[in-house]
Amino acid sequence: MRYKLRYPEALLVFEGNAGKALLEASTADLALLKARRLFPAMREERVEPLGQEQFGVIFKVRHDYKAQLLRAIDKTRRLVRSQRFYDHARYIDRYIIASIKRLTGQPDWLTIENLNEEVRALRQAAVVARELSDISRFLDWDICIANYVDLNVKTGHKSRVVRTPRVES
Numbered sequence: 001m002r003y004k005l006r007y008p009e010a011l012l013v014f015e016g017n018a019g020k021a022l023l024e025a026s027t028a029d030l031a032l033l034k035a036r037r038l039f040p041a042m043r044e045e046r047v048e049p050l051g052q053e054q055f056g057v058i059f060k061v062r063h064d065y066k067a068q069l070l071r072a073i074d075k076t077r078r079l080v081r082s083q084r085f086y087d088h089a090r091y092i093d094r095y096i097i098a099s100i101k102r103l104t105g106q107p108d109w110l111t112i113e114n115l116n117e118e119v120r121a122l123r124q125a126a127v128v129a130r131e132l133s134d135i136s137r138f139l140d141w142d143i144c145i146a147n148y149v150d151l152n153v154k155t156g157h158k159s160r161v162v163r164t165p166r167v168e169s
Contacts, residue, residue, distance in 0.1 A: 092131045
């Protein structure tokens with residue numbers, strides 16, 4: 001989902017855990033500083049000149065952004081592990097699983113024909129059921145879901161560090 005946040009001095013656009021800040025500044029360094037003031041949780045920043053004193057700052061959201069939501073996503077992923085659990089879960093938990101399915105194709109047990117429609121309906125249902133106060137609160141959830149996928153679901157990635165014991169003499 002694409003989100004646009006308008007500020008008097010800039011426009012922030014988010015899609016997943018990637019963002020872009022469009023703003024006016026005299027130099028690229030000043031543009032980066034202004035963007036960091038608006039959204040400090042940046043990594044992999046890149047500044048592009050767009051015209052006379054216009055800059056675009058392209059970035060990714062840090063992996064530790066809203067760590068509490070990231071833990072909630074991990075917990076949901078562990079607890080909702082079959083279609084039966086999915087059918088009886090909270091709307092926000094179902095939204096998490098459906099969003100991960102839309103991004104990665106996993107889990108295989110989730111069989112929904114129109115996944116985009118399911119995600120849209122779950123967003124509305126979560127707000128109506130007062131699990132979230134406002135539809136704009138999904139920005140943080142979508143960022144954290146994309147970060148969770150980056151950290152834990154990508155092929156070949158192992159998020160858990162296993163260290164071999166050392167024998168001390």
